[in-house]
Amino acid sequence: MMKSESLNLPSSVKPHGTYKAIEVKNLKKVYKSKKSIEQVKAIDDVSFTINSGEVFGLLGPNGSGKTTTINILCGLIPPTEGECYVGGYNIETDLNKIKELIGVCPQQAAIYQYLNAKENIKLFGDLHLVEKEDISKRIELFLDLFGLSEASKRKAKHYSGGMIRQLNLIMALINDPPILFLDEPTIGMDPRVRRKTWKFIDSLKQKDKTIILTTHYIEEAELLCDRVAIIDYGTLITMGSPRELIEKNNCKNLEEVFLNLTGRRILEGL
Amino acid sequence: MKIRRVSTFIKIQFKSLIRVPSSLTIILLFPVVLALTFGLLFGSIIIDETGQTVFEFLVPGLFAISALYMAMPIAYSFSEDREQGLLKRIKTTPTTALEFIGSHIISNIGMVIIQVAIIAVICYFLGYNPAGSTTNLIFAFIFMIIFSLSTIGFGLITATVAKNVKTAGGIIWIFILPQQMLASGLYPLPNEAEMISKFMPLYYATDALTNLFNGGSLGDITIWGDLIVLTIFSVVLVIAGILLFKKYGE
Numbered sequence: 001m002m003k004s005e006s007l008n009l010p011s012s013v014k015p016h017g018t019y020k021a022i023e024v025k026n027l028k029k030v031y032k033s034k035k036s037i038e039q040v041k042a043i044d045d046v047s048f049t050i051n052s053g054e055v056f057g058l059l060g061p062n063g064s065g066k067t068t069t070i071n072i073l074c075g076l077i078p079p080t081e082g083e084c085y086v087g088g089y090n091i092e093t094d095l096n097k098i099k100e101l102i103g104v105c106p107q108q109a110a111i112y113q114y115l116n117a118k119e120n121i122k123l124f125g126d127l128h129l130v131e132k133e134d135i136s137k138r139i140e141l142f143l144d145l146f147g148l149s150e151a152s153k154r155k156a157k158h159y160s161g162g163m164i165r166q167l168n169l170i171m172a173l174i175n176d177p178p179i180l181f182l183d184e185p186t187i188g189m190d191p192r193v194r195r196k197t198w199k200f201i202d203s204l205k206q207k208d209k210t211i212i213l214t215t216h217y218i219e220e221a222e223l224l225c226d227r228v229a230i231i232d233y234g235t236l237i238t239m240g241s242p243r244e245l246i247e248k249n250n251c252k253n254l255e256e257v258f259l260n261l262t263g264r265r266i267l268e269g270l
Numbered sequence: 271m272k273i274r275r276v277s278t279f280i281k282i283q284f285k286s287l288i289r290v291p292s293s294l295t296i297i298l299l300f301p302v303v304l305a306l307t308f309g310l311l312f313g314s315i316i317i318d319e320t321g322q323t324v325f326e327f328l329v330p331g332l333f334a335i336s337a338l339y340m341a342m343p344i345a346y347s348f349s350e351d352r353e354q355g356l357l358k359r360i361k362t363t364p365t366t367a368l369e370f371i372g373s374h375i376i377s378n379i380g381m382v383i384i385q386v387a388i389i390a391v392i393c394y395f396l397g398y399n400p401a402g403s404t405t406n407l408i409f410a411f412i413f414m415i416i417f418s419l420s421t422i423g424f425g426l427i428t429a430t431v432a433k434n435v436k437t438a439g440g441i442i443w444i445f446i447l448p449q450q451m452l453a454s455g456l457y458p459l460p461n462e463a464e465m466i467s468k469f470m471p472l473y474y475a476t477d478a479l480t481n482l483f484n485g486g487s488l489g490d491i492t493i494w495g496d497l498i499v500l501t502i503f504s505v506v507l508v509i510a511g512i513l514l515f516k517k518y519g520e
Contacts, residue, residue, distance in 0.1 A: 074362045096364060104362040110355035112282065114289040119282075126278040127363040155289070171359075 020085070021179055021210035022050040022073065027082035029068050029234070042068045044234040045082075050227075052178075055201070055211040057225035059218065061262050065234040066214040067107055070181050073212070074104050087179055100128070103177035107184045107214075109168040113157035117148055117167050120156060121174050128175035135174065142170040145200065161188045169197065179210045186220060198223060218255040228254070232262045271372070275365050279373030280380070286347065287381065293343045297381050301336040301388045308332060309396035329393055329400075330479030331455040333410075334472050336385045337418050338449055340378055342442050344425025347374070348515065349438040352429070371512055375422055382418040386411065401485030410482045413497065416504050417475040423507025430514045449473075455480065471503035 029043040043065045050056040058066045071077045073086055075095040084091045087101040111120050118139055125135035143149045146166045151159065156167060169185050182201070186194045194217070201224055204211060215221050221228050222242045229239040238245060238261060242254045249257045287293045312324035351357050360370060400407065424445040432438035450456070452463050453473035467473040478496035486493060 076358055076361060099362060099364045102362065104359065106355055106359055108355040110359040112286075112356065113354070114286055115282070119285070123278060123282060124363065127275055127360065127365050129272060129274060129364075 020049050021052045021054070021087060022048075022056075022212065023083075023085040024048050024069070024073070025083040027069070027072065027084060028080045029065070029072060029077070030080045041234050043072075043079075043231075046231065046234070046236045047082075048229055048236065048239060050210060050212065052210055053205070053208045054226045055205050055213060055224050057221035057228035058212065058214045058231065059221055059228050059258055060214075060231040064232045064262070066231065067183055068234075069231075070104075070183050070212065070214065074102060074181055075099065100175075101177055102179045102181060103172035103175055104181045105169045105172035105183060105185045107187070109164045111156050111164060111167055111171065114155055116155055117143060117152040117159075117170075120167060121171055124171045125174040130175050134176075138174055138176070142173060146170065146196070162190055162193045165189050166193065166197070169200075173204075178208070180204065180212070182211060182213045184214055184216065186215065186217060194220075218253075218258050222254040230258060230261055237261050271366065271369055275369045276373045276376065279370060280377045283347070283374065283377040284380070287343075292346065296339055296343050297385065298388065300339055301332075301385045302392065304332050304336055305389045305392035305396070309392065309398075313396055325396070326398055328456055329389075329398055330483055331476050332393075333386060333389055333414060333479055334417065334475040335450055335454050335456070336389060337382050337414055337475070338421060338446055338454075338472055340382060340385070340418060341421040341424040341428065341445055342439075343381075344374065344378060344422055345428035345432065345438040345442045346435055348426060348429035349432050349435045353434050367512070367516055371426075371515075375419065375508070378422050379415055379418055382414055386414055400483040402482045403485075405488060406482040406485065409488065409493070410479050413475055413478045413482070413500065416497070416500050417471060419504035420471040420500075420507045423504070423509075423511035426508075426511025426515045430511070430518050471500055471507070474500040474503070 025047050027043050027046045028041070031040045031042055033040065046065070046069065048056075058069060060066050068077070072079050073084055073091065075091055075098060078092070086098045089095075089097045089101075091098060112123070115123070121139050121142070122135055125138070130138075139152075140149075143152050146169075148163060148166060148170075151163060156164065159167065165186065165188050169182070172180060172182070185201070186197050189197060198220060201211065201213070205224075205226075211224075213221065213225060225242060227239065227241050228245065230237045230245075238248075238257075240248065245257045246252070246254060249260055251257045251260060287297055308328050309325050312328065315324045316322065317324055317327055348357075351360075400410075402410070424442070428438050428442045428445065432441050449467075449470045449472040452459065453467035453470040453476060455476045459467070474496040478493055478500070481490065481493050481496075
């Protein structure tokens with residue numbers, strides 16, 4: 001039996017093909033400037049594969065191409081060149097099927113300010129056509145888990161930054177997606193809430209979810225990710241498990257690896 | 271097209287009507303203030319030998335203007351959703367553009383119906399009795415619904431051009447003010463200005479409502495002419511709005 005078939009998917013669409021949850025082949029993204037003929041290479045010939053049930057970290061400095069990669073895989077922007085498969089489906093031809101398989105926690109907390117937590121979460125459950133009974137159960141479960149039950153009837157505009165980030169994450173989970181894109185999910189959370197969220201993300205791993213995580217907290221990536229890819233200037237510099245990268249680069253931790261590979265120029269300039 | 275998604279968005283938009291003070295003001299308070307102000311100020315000033323008051327003369331324009339201002343919350347809503355990253359997020363779900371924009375069209379029509387009802391009730395209590403038959407009133411209602419489509423077009427075009435909610439609030443006046451000044455029938459204008467107003471959908475809505483409320487016959491070619499031109503305006507504007515917003519606005 002295919003590993004992904006055991007997942008409780010929200011619709012008839014299931015990942016197909018092999019155990020590869022995501023496959024990116026020679027991906028390129030070039031932005032053309034509106035004012036000049038100058039072209040900006042956001043992603044340059046990036047290839048990687050993410051296995052089903054794996055937590056995969058995309059690390060890189062600001063503007064390195066992490067969010068662009070995620071946006072392409074979610075179907076928000078088209079690639080300039082290359083092929084991408086999510087759940088075995090081609091992003092250019094089967095985007096509608098892909099959208100039924102994914103949950104996206106965007107970098108910018110995208111919530112309706114005048115709705116409360118329950119209403120915001122329910123909205124995304126409805127958009128994914130999740131059974132109403134399941135939506136109610138999951139809302140209670142997640143709100144309880146994140147300690148948001150008490151505040152759940154207050155409008156989101158009255159929430160703290162940390163609460164909004166948690167709500168942003170829950171909204172990505174309501175359709176119980178087998179593939180999750182978490183774009184800096186813990187940014188703006190205090191250390192206590194961040195650790196709670198790490199624990200939660202780790203529990204998703206036990207449930208066979210495939211997670212693509214971008215983060216600036218290298219400690220987070222080291223703790224949660226099975227493998228990480230470090231990208232800079234749109235190019236994939238290195239890829240492997242945190243341990244492999246630490247050993248290969250003869251460093252004390254992943255942060256040192258990250259700084260050695262991406263930060264030298266910046267540090268030298270100081 | 272999934273009805274559940276459309277109905278979900280409609281519910282959200284009506285919740286925003288109740289919970290967002292600016293929407294509440296434009297959609298509910300604006301028609302109240304408009305009808306009461308004109309009714310109380312001009313309800314007793316007679317303008318012709320038939321005994322028609324200034325207020326009665328202005329009523330069709332009041333209906334049309336209240337619907338015209340619906341372009342404002344539409345422009346705000348799309349600009350705000352984009353600014354807060356909600357459009358992008360919704361785009362990662364299986365929701366189609368037709369479901370999303372279709373829900374806005376339906377809820378906008380619903381809100382115009384509320385506005386029409388508010389103005390009609392206030393006008394009635396201020397002593398206004400349209401001369402037309404029930405069929406005329408039903409036709410007037412249809413005109414309002416068709417006109418409301420053009421306001422969605424204006425709202426979408428504004429949201430496409432505007433970079434954020436603040437600029438949307440400025441740009442929308444490019445569509446509202448000239449129509450209000452030239453085509454609402456609220457202001458006495460020279461012939462040249464009336465010529466310009468014929469390039470605006472509000473002119474045809476106001477013209478038709480005036481005819482219908484004054485007891486004009488449904489066999490009158492002017493009413494049908496207004497209906498055809500207004501429908502063309504509205505369909506072109508809403509399609510242009512959708513296409514522009516899809517291409518450049520998201």
